[in-house]
Amino acid sequence: MKKLINAVEDVVVDSLRGVAAAHPDSLKVDLDHRIVLRASGPVDGKVGLVSGGGSGHEPLHSGYVGRGMLDAACCGEVFTSPVPDQITEATKAVDGGAGVLHIVKNYTGDVMNFDMAAEMASMEAGTRVESVVIADDVAVQDSLYTAGRRGVGLTVLAEKILGAAAEEKRDLDALLALAQRINEGGRSFGVALTSCTVPAAGKPTFDLSDNEMELGVGIHGEPGRETTTLGTAADVASQIVEPILADRDFTASPVIAMLNGMGGTPLIEQYLVWGEIAKILAGKGVTVARTLVGNHITSLEMAGCSLTLLSADDDLLTLWDAPVETPGLRWGC
Amino acid sequence: MKKLINAVEDVVVDSLRGVAAAHPDSLKVDLDHRIVLRASGPVDGKVGLVSGGGSGHEPLHSGYVGRGMLDAACCGEVFTSPVPDQITEATKAVDGGAGVLHIVKNYTGDVMNFDMAAEMASMEAGTRVESVVIADDVAVQDSLYTAGRRGVGLTVLAEKILGAAAEEKRDLDALLALAQRINEGGRSFGVALTSCTVPAAGKPTFDLSDNEMELGVGIHGEPGRETTTLGTAADVASQIVEPILADRDFTASPVIAMLNGMGGTPLIEQYLVWGEIAKILAGKGVTVARTLVGNHITSLEMAGCSLTLLSADDDLLTLWDAPVETPGLRWGC
Structure with missing residues (x-):
């Protein structure tokens, strides 16, 4: 460790x-x-x-x-x-x-x-x-x-x-x-490319081989839907978006989207994945009103990312845009 | 990779x-x-x-x-x-x-x-x-x-x-x-706990064993002063601060400080290191006027961190506090 x-x-x-x-x-x-x-x-x-x-x-x-x-x-x-x-x-x-x-x-x-x-x-x-x-x-x-x-x-x-x-x-x-x-209108799905190590445990929470990815991982490294072969970013984007869109119709109103880094995935990759996801969403008729890309809810040094979509009416969008002044999220102040 | x-x-x-x-x-x-x-x-x-x-x-x-x-x-x-x-x-x-x-x-x-x-x-x-x-x-x-x-x-x-x-x-x-x-008044020093992998290279830029750290690493994984044994965060903080303070007297005016994550080091560790550094700086008579902690200049997924100190007069502090509205740094807007 x-x-x-x-x-x-x-x-x-x-x-x-x-x-x-x-x-x-x-x-x-x-x-x-x-x-x-x-x-x-x-x-x-x-x-x-x-x-x-x-x-x-x-x-x-x-x-x-x-x-x-x-x-x-x-x-x-x-x-x-x-x-x-x-x-x-x-x-x-x-x-x-x-x-x-x-x-x-x-x-x-x-x-x-x-x-x-x-x-x-x-x-x-x-x-x-x-x-x-x-x-x-x-x-x-x-x-x-x-x-x-x-x-x-x-x-x-x-x-x-x-x-x-x-x-x-x-x-x-x-x-x-x-x-x-918010709870009714929001859905998330995440993937992990590596595990992470809880200090008190001293060893990785789970194992993934060099070409594997955990689909649907939890933020503590809980198992997801399956361990699968890591494909291209375009493949991964689709594997992330599909289960979310299968669970809820996001075409009825614009969405607030967060592409979140799990901790160990650099921003250059996070933006790359977001580019692929944005393409898919556009093709599916989902309108993205606001986007947040970065490490916002992490799992120590785990590599991977997650997507959150939230159906947003005007009230939610206005509240989203309102001033915020915290170490982790800051705008409008 | x-x-x-x-x-x-x-x-x-x-x-x-x-x-x-x-x-x-x-x-x-x-x-x-x-x-x-x-x-x-x-x-x-x-x-x-x-x-x-x-x-x-x-x-x-x-x-x-x-x-x-x-x-x-x-x-x-x-x-x-x-x-x-x-x-x-x-x-x-x-x-x-x-x-x-x-x-x-x-x-x-x-x-x-x-x-x-x-x-x-x-x-x-x-x-x-x-x-x-x-x-x-x-x-x-x-x-x-x-x-x-x-x-x-x-x-x-x-x-x-x-x-x-x-x-x-x-x-x-x-x-x-x-x-x-700014150039005259600023100094930095970084350490790496792991290497990173440039996509086109396909393998890590350098190697560190399980208990090693690179002292004075560059942002592309260039070698630093020495490869040494990784100690406690308190040790590392001191190894980071000493060469900076040895190079310039930072007691004459307050400083703007940035504790920067290299990419793969979680925020919980970055704040922990900042806590140790803040203690050392206070003991050395350095007054910290502003602090920025987070991933601001990274080296892909490299684990490690760097410290930057900048001597700041009132003009610099006012400019630092002025509104900024970018994806990576945002306040006052």
Whole structure:
């Protein structure tokens, strides 16, 4: 294992020290609870948005804390759910009197711990907490860590759009309804060319031979639909797009598209794949209104990429374009 | 070689197709000349900024075209200088009547081809062209591809700061003087944990064993000062900072710092290293005024990172903070 770390058990805290050092003006890092908060504190009358999950997917979630996006991120150990105590602390810290929304990726541990934290925050501080469980991965139904579909790339889009809506001071019920629309309208699918190594494990999560690719991989290296031979980028683009379009009709309204790098795939390849995907989508009558290319929800140093499509009406597009000012996503500010 | 590409010879053009598809509103891509331009065209009375170099370092340079930064980027083959014809075309295309500044990384081929292009543009179109050759890498004096110091991470900072100054309509002489100040005040040093594979070569550029690190590596995998045993992140941070501080006194004014990922090192590790570096800098009396962490000048999928420090006065900090709106760097817009 070759990594730029100190002790394996300190990876998350040491990295958060770096986050604190890099963003002293905009972020507050609570090292004890491993939560990242806006330095400016909760906003009166604004719903607080809390997300989180296992670390190793950066910039998700800690890199998405800031104006126009999250109020707090709870950082679990690498690829491990945050514990209820962390989430409770974050929930209480961001409550500006209008309640708190939890944005949760659909993994059994995450769902359970966010649920417990919601109850605890409600009991301890009287905070009204609602949650949305993102479940967008069309690759597999029920998997290693999940009942139902896994929550993957759509989480980035959900955090951006819900963040903008919260900034407008829409209330918790409106945000819940919006979250539901996002969840219904979004789909993702990913592929891996290599595995990745969780520091505490010290060896790759799975094996792929020199000409193999994992189709439908999960963001923790969970198996997908099949291990197959790696073809050209055009082949891979088609293998990514097909299952998404087979699952939902994306021709009815324009889409927001994210071509996401898993961590170890350079941007030159990500743009290349996006070029191929854009061609296919155009041929299928899908109109792309907005595009995001880059490492936005990663799996440590895994090579590969994923595609997320989200059906977007004017409201969603306006919220997408609204100002955002976080380390990982920034525009309009 | 596992890469998301079609034919090896089409990597750059295929990737630029993706850039065009992703940023139709802000960028214009000339596939024939492999140059990326602002869609809005040249600005009257503004100095045009042109940079470029071998591909494989994205977001540098194509990802830095846009308001507040470059007017055009010339994309060579992977790790290969762009040819004079491309650069001439870009230079003529961005001339808004106030001349053009070439921002060139110090590699023999780049310097030669930008020089030839400057002459050609001057002869063909009467454009006044000046150039700055960035040479910030303290690792080696004279290397595989370079006389003098290599141009690396400081290029990102130079493009940002000069871009802001050009947007203010400072004239070409003022930009040249500013470029000189940046060049004098900036230093970089990088380490690699793995090599990377140039598509046309099909195999890794160099070899490192499981516990080795290359100290002072170049952005094309050029050898550095020595191959050494990989220690903790704290050790590596010190190995990166020491040669930079040994080369220049950074205590006299605040610095802009960039902790750059080489491509294959996840953000969680980059922040972790930045945390260690920030500690060392504080101990040495260096005041960090601004910090940028992430993949900004990469070497395909190479694992590793580099540090760039730039001494900054108020003028440089104001230019650094000025609005920028490019795919790779965006704030204040």
